[in-house]
Amino acid sequence: MPRPSLAPIAAALPETVPFTGPEAIVRRSGIKLRARIGANENPFGPAPSVIAAMSAAARESWHYGDPENHDLREAIAAHLGIAPANVMPGEGVDAILGMAVRLFAGPGSTVVTSLGGYPTFNYHIAGYGAVMHTVPYVEDREDIDALARAARETGAAMVYLANPDNPMGTWWDADSVERFIAAVPDTTMIVLDEAYGEFAPAGTLPAFDPDRANLLRMRTFSKAYGLAGARVGYVLGEAANISAFNRIRNHFGISNVAQAAAIAALADSAHLEGSLAAVRASLEDTAAIARRHGLAPLPTATNFLAVDCGRDGAYAQAILDGLAQRGVFVRKPVVAGLNRCIRISAGTEADRALLDQALGEVLAGLE
Amino acid sequence: MPRPSLAPIAAALPETVPFTGPEAIVRRSGIKLRARIGANENPFGPAPSVIAAMSAAARESWHYGDPENHDLREAIAAHLGIAPANVMPGEGVDAILGMAVRLFAGPGSTVVTSLGGYPTFNYHIAGYGAVMHTVPYVEDREDIDALARAARETGAAMVYLANPDNPMGTWWDADSVERFIAAVPDTTMIVLDEAYGEFAPAGTLPAFDPDRANLLRMRTFSKAYGLAGARVGYVLGEAANISAFNRIRNHFGISNVAQAAAIAALADSAHLEGSLAAVRASLEDTAAIARRHGLAPLPTATNFLAVDCGRDGAYAQAILDGLAQRGVFVRKPVVAGLNRCIRISAGTEADRALLDQALGEVLAGLE
Numbered sequence: 001m002p003r004p005s006l007a008p009i010a011a012a013l014p015e016t017v018p019f020t021g022p023e024a025i026v027r028r029s030g031i032k033l034r035a036r037i038g039a040n041e042n043p044f045g046p047a048p049s050v051i052a053a054m055s056a057a058a059r060e061s062w063h064y065g066d067p068e069n070h071d072l073r074e075a076i077a078a079h080l081g082i083a084p085a086n087v088m089p090g091e092g093v094d095a096i097l098g099m100a101v102r103l104f105a106g107p108g109s110t111v112v113t114s115l116g117g118y119p120t121f122n123y124h125i126a127g128y129g130a131v132m133h134t135v136p137y138v139e140d141r142e143d144i145d146a147l148a149r150a151a152r153e154t155g156a157a158m159v160y161l162a163n164p165d166n167p168m169g170t171w172w173d174a175d176s177v178e179r180f181i182a183a184v185p186d187t188t189m190i191v192l193d194e195a196y197g198e199f200a201p202a203g204t205l206p207a208f209d210p211d212r213a214n215l216l217r218m219r220t221f222s223k224a225y226g227l228a229g230a231r232v233g234y235v236l237g238e239a240a241n242i243s244a245f246n247r248i249r250n251h252f253g254i255s256n257v258a259q260a261a262a263i264a265a266l267a268d269s270a271h272l273e274g275s276l277a278a279v280r281a282s283l284e285d286t287a288a289i290a291r292r293h294g295l296a297p298l299p300t301a302t303n304f305l306a307v308d309c310g311r312d313g314a315y316a317q318a319i320l321d322g323l324a325q326r327g328v329f330v331r332k333p334v335v336a337g338l339n340r341c342i343r344i345s346a347g348t349e350a351d352r353a354l355l356d357q358a359l360g361e362v363l364a365g366l367e
Numbered sequence: 368m369p370r371p372s373l374a375p376i377a378a379a380l381p382e383t384v385p386f387t388g389p390e391a392i393v394r395r396s397g398i399k400l401r402a403r404i405g406a407n408e409n410p411f412g413p414a415p416s417v418i419a420a421m422s423a424a425a426r427e428s429w430h431y432g433d434p435e436n437h438d439l440r441e442a443i444a445a446h447l448g449i450a451p452a453n454v455m456p457g458e459g460v461d462a463i464l465g466m467a468v469r470l471f472a473g474p475g476s477t478v479v480t481s482l483g484g485y486p487t488f489n490y491h492i493a494g495y496g497a498v499m500h501t502v503p504y505v506e507d508r509e510d511i512d513a514l515a516r517a518a519r520e521t522g523a524a525m526v527y528l529a530n531p532d533n534p535m536g537t538w539w540d541a542d543s544v545e546r547f548i549a550a551v552p553d554t555t556m557i558v559l560d561e562a563y564g565e566f567a568p569a570g571t572l573p574a575f576d577p578d579r580a581n582l583l584r585m586r587t588f589s590k591a592y593g594l595a596g597a598r599v600g601y602v603l604g605e606a607a608n609i610s611a612f613n614r615i616r617n618h619f620g621i622s623n624v625a626q627a628a629a630i631a632a633l634a635d636s637a638h639l640e641g642s643l644a645a646v647r648a649s650l651e652d653t654a655a656i657a658r659r660h661g662l663a664p665l666p667t668a669t670n671f672l673a674v675d676c677g678r679d680g681a682y683a684q685a686i687l688d689g690l691a692q693r694g695v696f697v698r699k700p701v702v703a704g705l706n707r708c709i710r711i712s713a714g715t716e717a718d719r720a721l722l723d724q725a726l727g728e729v730l731a732g733l734e
Contacts, residue, residue, distance in 0.1 A: 001552065070391070244373060
């Protein structure tokens with residue numbers, strides 16, 4: 001029976017979910033989710049002032065949100081001390097990454113990223129018919145020299161760097177990032193994903209340069225601001241590149257509630273400071289738990305810990321599976337070398353107690 | 368100075384907003400918005416039960432929403448009496464239309480639509496490099512015979528029909544739509560946009576056929592359910608086509624709050640019935656106001672009225688501008704023939720009183 005064909009690029013794509021949600025794991029396994037510490041969410045959540053703003057905005061949901069996101073754009077710009085023309089909000093960094101690939105990496109062009117880097121970016125590379133070129137991690141960090149070299153040697157349309165990095169939590173200081181940026185050709189668009197930037201030590205994020213025409217910097221309200229479920233992020237860049245997003249973006253894509261949440265979140269710096277401190281303390285405790293169980297947490301500049309389980313990928317997977325059977329949801333890198341680790345997000349005190357107990361049981365069973 | 372190039376399709380696109388929001392008009396004109404009756408929103412809003420569900424979900428915004436939208440998908444399927452495999456939710460029909468074009472209309476392929484039809488669909492045609500082929504309206508309705516013929520004659524990858532239609536509010540009955548579907552080649556994907564379907568008389572929406580492989584039907588919570596600002600819609604179709612959206616969709620795109628809102632909205636059928644009745648009464652009153660001022664409202668199966676101003680496009684534009692100067696926000700078709708009309712959305716009693724007064728003043732000034 002004749003039927004419509006998929007367009008050529010779409011026809012070549014798998015039907016995939018970049019990340020399986022814990023909800024799906026619960027539905028398939030029947031095991032109750034007890035500690036949700038696998039998706040790098042922030043359990044210290046949005047501020048009460050933000051939740052109040054969201055509830056108020058819910059009552060305004062009968063009308064569309066401002067398609068120009070004017071007030072949010074102004075608020076972000078004021079927060080960062082830059083011009084609104086250098087900021088574009090979007091419905092989460094995932095959506096913005098897709099738009100960036102669509103704008104700057106045509107079908108058949110080369111996009112450079114790290115082997116084991118953010119899967120949703122890879123999903124967009126394939127999704128728009130570009131060709132992925134990967135560079136291995138070195139010592140659990142993205143290899144900025146090799147990434148820049150690969151961009152030069154392949155004439156890449158785009159190169160991706162997450163700083164701080166996901167899934168390893170490692171990072172480069174601002175001087176190193178500046179060196180990386182300078183080493184990438186002017187014709188290669190750099191996507192610098194700073195989703196975890198607020199958690200990083202001072203001196204990690206380079207100063208913003210409004211004239212840098214080959215750099216897009218991604219930020220989000222999902223992590224430090226505790227608003228993963230609201231879907232709002234933004235991209236910083238040179239004004240002409242930012243304006244190019246108007247060619248393809250979903251203009252009404254950010255809900256009223258999300259716009260209001262993000263504006264309120266920026267206004268509540270005390271909550272942000274408290275949340276960052278709570279995450280730090282949570283990760284210190286998580287690291288201590290890991291060490292007590294004989295595992296080796298890596299340094300982190302994020303809201304999660306990569307924990308070296310000390311053996312191979314199969315061993316780390318067995319630990320992850322054992323935790324899952326006890327309702328403790330974590331994730332892990334899949335690429336050889338990195339896959340000796342499991343990745344544990346900052347949790348509440350109750351989450352950590354469950355982790356501690358479950359880890360003990362699982363490791364005892366694997367001796 | 369060398370810089371990254373835009374990908375070829377993106378390079379050819381304008382930097383545009385398919386619809387200018389009333390917020391932007393207010394910012395540019397300085398005129399206070401008094402009656403927001405131009406964007407086909409539903410001022411009778413979401414149910415109190417929905418707003419309560421949204422507020423509860425706001426408190427859960429620290430975590431991502433279910434990327435499979437499992438509960439929402441089940442709820443929609445149960446509501447329609449079809450299988451979940453035939454339903455895919457998305458972050459508003461605008462986003463779903465973009466995905467449909469990306470999946471089924473490759474660069475250079477032909478997409479047929481009506482001249483003066485939904486601009487955001489046209490935005491996606493251009494956005495993915497397809498070629499738009501338009502068919503004029505006849506007697507203020509989309510010309511289903513000519514649309515099907517154009518699909519055949521151009522070997523179109525896709526053909527678009529809004530039923531009921533936006534911007535004219537006119538509609539075809541289900542038998543006519545079935546005739547249209549049968550007349551389109553099996554290899555052409557039909558996009559049947561039923562965003563206004565709940566407002567239409569019984570006998571407008573064809574029965575759902577899960578085996579029809581060249582039909583995607585768009586529905587939304589933005590109109591009848593009063594949730595335009597929440598960003599949630601869905602597409603109905605044959606299972607393989609629905610599943611294809613998993614290749615490219617933004618898996619975490621629908622916020623927690625929006626998922627909760629949509630599920631709660633489906634559960635509150637009493638509110639829906641009340642809202643539909645309120646819209647009907649509002650439009651009857653709006654039609655009476657228009658007639659009292661010597662204007663001719665068209666029949667409508669939507670939550671808005673196209674009102675024939677009886678002269679040319681410049682005259683209708685002058686009425687629209689005069690209303691805008693009085694803070695009454697309406698829109699109008701732009702295509703010759705249709706542009707003799709202004710398009711007024713169902714408003715509250717206060718909105719209609721403002722419209723009545725403003726229309727009187729404006730028309731008196733134009734005599």
